[in-house]
Amino acid sequence: MKCPQEFVFAANYLADMARSRSLEFFRGEIGAEVKADTSLVTIADRSVETMMRDAIREWFPDHGIVGEEFPVHNPDAEYQWVLDPIDGTYRFAAGHPQFGTLIALARHRKPILGVIDIPAMDERWSGAHGWPTVHIRQGRRSEVRTRSCTAVKDATVFFCSGIMWRNDPMAVWNGMHGVNRLLDGDSYSYGLLSSGFADVIVDSGMKPWDFMPIVPIIEGAGGRVTDWQGMPLTLDSGIEVVALGDPALLDDVLRRVSAA
Amino acid sequence: MKCPQEFVFAANYLADMARSRSLEFFRGEIGAEVKADTSLVTIADRSVETMMRDAIREWFPDHGIVGEEFPVHNPDAEYQWVLDPIDGTYRFAAGHPQFGTLIALARHRKPILGVIDIPAMDERWSGAHGWPTVHIRQGRRSEVRTRSCTAVKDATVFFCSGIMWRNDPMAVWNGMHGVNRLLDGDSYSYGLLSSGFADVIVDSGMKPWDFMPIVPIIEGAGGRVTDWQGMPLTLDSGIEVVALGDPALLDDVLRRVSAA
Structure with missing residues (x-):
């Protein structure tokens, strides 16, 4: 099913609103004066999430909401915002x-x-079922595609720092021996992969709000996203994720991470 | 001795030239079409460094040059560009x-x-002996100072991924237990520390062109930079560096990294 147009418009509008709010906090007087303590983070986090939740409830009262900062709203709804x-x-x-x-x-x-x-x-990446994945940077908008890469030895790989929380992070790292490895996976890296600048991301420690958005973005650009067992991601998936610009790499990447 | 004004002007002019050249390559047609292989990197690296070397030799024929891509020029000169x-x-x-x-x-x-x-x-940070450290972002220029932080437990710490090349990276990481640790040290992080957004950087695997620029920037903003033994950095220093926004943290940080 193609994602209804209305929801694509709404998601981008929501991102515009959130961007404006978060930039009110970023490097602002509070940020510059106070140490990077948890309360500061919480103020910005909660303010942006509350604003998004209020908008969604107004626009789509039947939908559910799953967010990092507050309890789930309408957990049995057909549509759920994450x-x-x-x-x-x-x-x-x-x-x-x-x-x-x-x-x-x-x-x-x-x-x-x-x-x-x-x-x-x-900068923004936006994707949805049945729509091309779009990248916007400083007002310049373009449809993007992942790039071809048929051998892991030729891949540029991002590792998320969540790997550090494993018992043996070096095992995963070493599983990618001989590859251009960058220890810098996060949401931005998934955008770069969807634009064809990188080939593989190996990630761990993820929550649904981290991995759910990347699936339509990367798969709409021609790539593939699964868990470390190769299963598709849903709201109920675990914390481990691989993303590939070229789906042909999937088996080799899964073999390397499962051996770690 | 105060750094001669002429050299501050020259360094910023050089950075302007280098910026223009590197942006010709960044996400350009070549970058988008070709995989992130070494030859692409080398083309951009060499082009930018050659341009800077040519300019320095024209402006200051008696000065030396130490750069990542080419042999040392005039190694015994009083002044050496890095x-x-x-x-x-x-x-x-x-x-x-x-x-x-x-x-x-x-x-x-x-x-x-x-x-x-x-x-x-x-974005740019610029510092020199006897001059205030200056930050410019999107045309907005300001003098910056590091912030006060008198206990490591309250510090925001950046770790460079060079730590991963040590035999036991987790030992260094764990030496900062109980701290806001970010695995993301690189030149940008040193800029953020000089602007008072972070407190400590623990770095390894560095070369003179990585660590020499950060000393005047951070110390001009009120901070401190040394090697892991607490010695000042020179062109002959080794690969391990700590940077502190508040010099009062030095002893505790050195104790933690040397225990690793």
């Missing part, structure tokens, strides 16, 4: 522009729409 | 805007001037 108001909260609090607002829409718990918005870099 | 045309080459090749051009000037092998320029984010 929200991460500020992904990369530590970076945000440290004045680093690589933070994002993540928005997804699930139907029957499967992702059908996603937005990765990077407010402080004025 | 150049990294593209710091973060893998990110650059993956279309990631967090790459930088690093420029330092050493007198008698000690750093007296530094520039961290981030072309694709339109």
Whole structure:
């Protein structure tokens, strides 16, 4: 089923609103004066998420909402919005522009729409079932495609720092021996992959609001996203994710991460 | 000795030239079409460094030049320019805007001037002996200061991914237990620390063109930079660096990293 146009419009409108709100906090007087403590982060996080929740409830009163900061709303709804108001909260609090607002829409718990918005870099990726994945940077808009890459040895790979929380992060890292490995996976990296600048992302420690948006974005650009067992992601998936620009890499990547 | 004004002007002019050249390559037709292979990186690196070397030799024929891509020029000169045309080459090749051009000037092998320029984010930090450290983002210029932080437990810490190349990276990581740790140290992080957004950077695997520029920038903003033994950095220093926004943290940080 093609994602209804109205929802694509709404998701982008929501991202515009969230961007404006988060930039009110970013490197603002509070950010510059106060240490990067949890309360500061929480103020920005909660403010952006509350604003998005209020808008969704007004626009689509029958829909559900799953967000990082507040309890689930309408958990049995056919459509559920999945929200991460500020992904990369530590970076945000440290004045680093690589933070994002993540928005997804699930139907029957499967992702059908996603937005990765990077407010402080004025950059966005947006994708939905039946729509081309679109990238906008500083006002310049283009449809994007992942690139071809048929051998892992030729791949540019992003690792998320969530790998560090595993018992043996080096095992996963070493499983990609001989590859251009970058220890820098986060929502921005998924955008780069959908634009054809990277080939593989290996990620762990993820929550639904982290991984649901990336599925329609990357698959709408020609790539593939699964868990570490190769299963499609839903609202009920676990924390481990692989993303591929070229679906042909899937088996080799799964073999390497499962051996770790 | 105050850094001569002429050199501050020259360094910023050089950074302007380098920025223009590197942006010709960034996400350009070549970058979008070709995989992130070494030859692409080398073309951009060499082009930017050659341009900077040519300019320095024209402006200051008696000065020396130490750069990442070519042999040392005039190694016994009183003044030596230290150049990294593209710091973060893998990110650059993956279309990631967090790459930088690093420029330092050493007198008698000690750093007296530094520039961290981030072309694709339109952002720059510039510092020199006797001058205030200046930050420019999208045309907005301001003098910056590091912030106060008197206990490591309250610190926001960046770790460079160079830590991953140690035999036991987790030991260093765990040495900062109980702290807001971000696995994301690179030239950009040093800029954020000089602007008072972060408190500590623990870094390894560094070369002179990586660490020489950061000393005048951070110390001009009120902070402190040393090696892991607490010694000042020179052109002859090793690969391990700590940077502190508040010099009061030095002893505790050195104790933690040396225990690792």
